[in-house]
Amino acid sequence: MATLLQHIQDNLSSSSEALVDLKMEYLNQENEQGEKRSKLTIHWTSQLIGGVPFIWQFKLKEGDSQQLCSHLVTPLLTMVSEMSRRESELTKQLSKKDAEIEDYKMAGGKVSRKYLQTSQFNEETFRQDMNTSKAFEKHILTCGISAFSGTTGELYKEIQIKQLRQSMNQGDADTEMVDGSSASGTPASSPTKSLTPHQSPIKNFSPDGSPAKDTEMLRRQALERKLNEERTRIESKKKKKKIF
Numbered sequence: 001m002a003t004l005l006q007h008i009q010d011n012l013s014s015s016s017e018a019l020v021d022l023k024m025e026y027l028n029q030e031n032e033q034g035e036k037r038s039k040l041t042i043h044w045t046s047q048l049i050g051g052v053p054f055i056w057q058f059k060l061k062e063g064d065s066q067q068l069c070s071h072l073v074t075p076l077l078t079m080v081s082e083m084s085r086r087e088s089e090l091t092k093q094l095s096k097k098d099a100e101i102e103d104y105k106m107a108g109g110k111v112s113r114k115y116l117q118t119s120q121f122n123e124e125t126f127r128q129d130m131n132t133s134k135a136f137e138k139h140i141l142t143c144g145i146s147a148f149s150g151t152t153g154e155l156y157k158e159i160q161i162k163q164l165r166q167s168m169n170q171g172d173a174d175t176e177m178v179d180g181s182s183a184s185g186t187p188a189s190s191p192t193k194s195l196t197p198h199q200s201p202i203k204n205f206s207p208d209g210s211p212a213k214d215t216e217m218l219r220r221q222a223l224e225r226k227l228n229e230e231r232t233r234i235e236s237k238k239k240k241k242k243i244f
Contacts, residue, residue, distance in 0.1 A: 021044075022042070024043070025043075039062070042056075042057070044058070075156055079152065079159060082159070083155070160223065161223060164227065
């Protein structure tokens, strides 16, 4: 934990030029059920325009296993599966390109510049080269610190948005089933019991008001707003196309 805290402090210190002071308080306490819960408070003192001091205070609490699964484990597994699928598609495209180039050569075509000439792509050789490359060893030493940077970060965002959209659609379908059962005279079960953890935050909100579930609800509401904004932007583009 000390190494992790030091890593967080180093990253925060080097990421902002306006940083004046940085303090972190870490507590490990037991609740009434005897479960250990960690808390981390970050005090970030910075300067606004004109040198006005401004203090940020971030209070972080340890999440439960459900949050870890929905925010990290499931998206990472989905990212690995999707990147494997994309790699397979790229391999197919390369094979098609090689076949196309070979057809040009058979017809008498030649490369005008020698440095543009490439050998035929071999998937097995490529995988062996990647597994034995020095870049692969260096990447392992980083422990996945760049897992969410660049295109992979965009992929993570898209996965979360699509999962929310699917949850919303499933939630609407479950609601229609409940309403249909009630209308036909069949006793309908509570909608909140029939929903999965990844469904609509409004339908899945628990009345106990626990901070972890409130945070999950706020996150899902933010993603819902983003989806609505995307739909509005797409519809406005379609209207503009029709006008012109």
